[in-house]
Amino acid sequence: MPKTRHDPLTLGLHWLIALLILGAYATSELAQGRGGPGTNLHGSLGLAVFGLSLIRILWRGFAPHPTPVPMGAWMARAARLAHVALYATMLLAPLLGLAALWARGTEMSFLGLVALPSPMTPDRAFSRTLKGLHELASNALVLLALLHAAAAIFHQYVLRDGLLERMIPRRR
Numbered sequence: 229m230p231k232t233r234h235d236p237l238t239l240g241l242h243w244l245i246a247l248l249i250l251g252a253y254a255t256s257e258l259a260q261g262r263g264g265p266g267t268n269l270h271g272s273l274g275l276a277v278f279g280l281s282l283i284r285i286l287w288r289g290f291a292p293h294p295t296p297v298p299m300g301a302w303m304a305r306a307a308r309l310a311h312v313a314l315y316a317t318m319l320l321a322p323l324l325g326l327a328a329l330w331a332r333g334t335e336m337s338f339l340g341l342v343a344l345p346s347p348m349t350p351d352r353a354f355s356r357t358l359k360g361l362h363e364l365a366s367n368a369l370v371l372l373a374l375l376h377a378a379a380a381i382f383h384q385y386v387l388r389d390g391l392l393e394r395m396i397p398r399r400r
């Protein structure tokens with residue numbers, strides 16, 4: 229029988245990371261200023277995205293892959309490109325955020341539990357550049373995720389190829 233679903237770990241990581249990205253985006257205004265609890269909340273959500281994305285990418289190498297949904301060559305290529313771009317921005321956006329903070333000389337605290345002091349020499353101009361790149365990467369990530377969600381919905385309800393079901397827990 230063909231395997232038609234992603235494994236539970238892939239599924240759990242996919243939706244947890246999606247929620248954390250939404251959370252990081254929603255709290256980004258709180259990161260303004262000179263560090264503090266708002267920055268640490270925003271940064272902790274973002275660092276969780278980074279860590280879980282690393283696990284997701286590593287696990288992808290071992291996970292049993294479901295049989296691909298049949299689709300044209302150009303569509304398969306577009307999907308692969310979008311997935312690579314998603315993975316890249318899932319790692320890059322948080323790294324640039326942390327670098328922007330560190331270049332300001334600000335310490336980051338992960339959930340108030342782990343202190344991540346800056347290893348960088350403070351440089352305001354460099355920090356501003358990194359902040360701009362962080363915003364760019366973050367906006368690209370959210371835009372890609374929206375396009376990706378629209379594509380998944382298009383597959384499920386217009387092409388009716390069952391793609392979305394592969395990422396949804398089985399109902400009993």
Ligand code: HEM
Pocket residue numbers: 249252253256257259260261267270271272273274275277318321322323325326327328329336359362363366367369
């Ligand atoms: C997926 C993860 C992340 C997303 C989607 C995200 C998104 C954003 C966005 C959209 C902004 C611009 C806010 C504005 O000016 O209106 C921002 C600012 C910022 N983020 Fe993130 N971020 C993420 C991860 C992180 C991480 C991991 C850190 C640090 C550890 C961080 C630190 C900051 C800082 C310092 C600012 C600038 C605040 C200022 O204006 O001074 N971000 N983030």
Ligand code: HEM
Pocket residue numbers: 242245246247249250288311314315318373376377378380381391392393394395
């Ligand atoms: C921030 C939000 C999201 C991010 C970062 C994200 C990211 C990803 C990534 C990286 C993949 C893996 C592709 C691969 O390795 O082959 C994936 C698969 C998938 N995503 Fe998302 N996703 C998000 C939200 C959504 C939403 C809202 C939906 C549904 C409306 C969705 C539906 C799917 C489906 C169905 C797959 C499996 C595709 C297949 O089996 O070939 N995702 N997602």
